[in-house]
Amino acid sequence: MNLEGRKIIVNKSAKELVEMLKSPEGYRELMPDSLQSFEVRDQGFKFSLKGMPEIALTIDEISEEKVVLKSASSSLDFALNGMMNKISDTQTEVQLLFDGKFNPFIKMMVEKPLQNFINALTDNIEKI
Template identity: 75%
Template sequence: MNLEGRKIIVNKSSSELAEMLKKPEDYKDLMPDGLQKFEVKDNGFKFGLKGMPEIALKIENVSDKEVVLKSASSSLDFALTGTMNPVSVNQTEVQLLFDGKFNPFIKMMVEKPLQNFINSLTDKIEQL
């Protein structure tokens, strides 16, 4: 299952964004409204949103071009990638891409909430 967020322009350089996204604690500010739990873990974090199960993510890779977060749970196989393309010295185009391997039943249940989550993350990143 692949989902895409809209492309946005952030008023920060890609290196500034990469520095911020290396730190698990900085993801708390990007979480959507309705955040009920946020816990920093080794090279990642765990969060809970109202009406959704808790999700644990590990920061897999951070560069000036992309950030890759992967599921820390062996029962869920997915990655959330943020692509970053410099537009100018202080502006970067950002897009979130979700790639998950789910059975059809799970896909049907999670597709809409995940798309809403990606849209909400995109809105928060745009405000940086």
């Protein structure tokens, strides 16, 4: 299952975004308003949103072109990729891409909430 967020322009350099996103704590301010809990963990974080199960992510890869968050649970196989494209020294184009391997039943249940989550993250990234 692949989901895409819209492409946005952030008024920060890719280097500034990397600095913010290399620390698990940096993700707290990007979370949607429906955030119920957020816990920093070793190399990642765990969070829950209203109406959704708890999700644990690890920061798997980070560069000025891409940030990869992967599921910390062995039972769920997915990654959230933040693709970054430098526009200038003060602007970066960002797009979130979700790639998950789910059975059809799980896909049907999670597709709409995940797209809403990606859209909320995109909106919050755009505000920084």
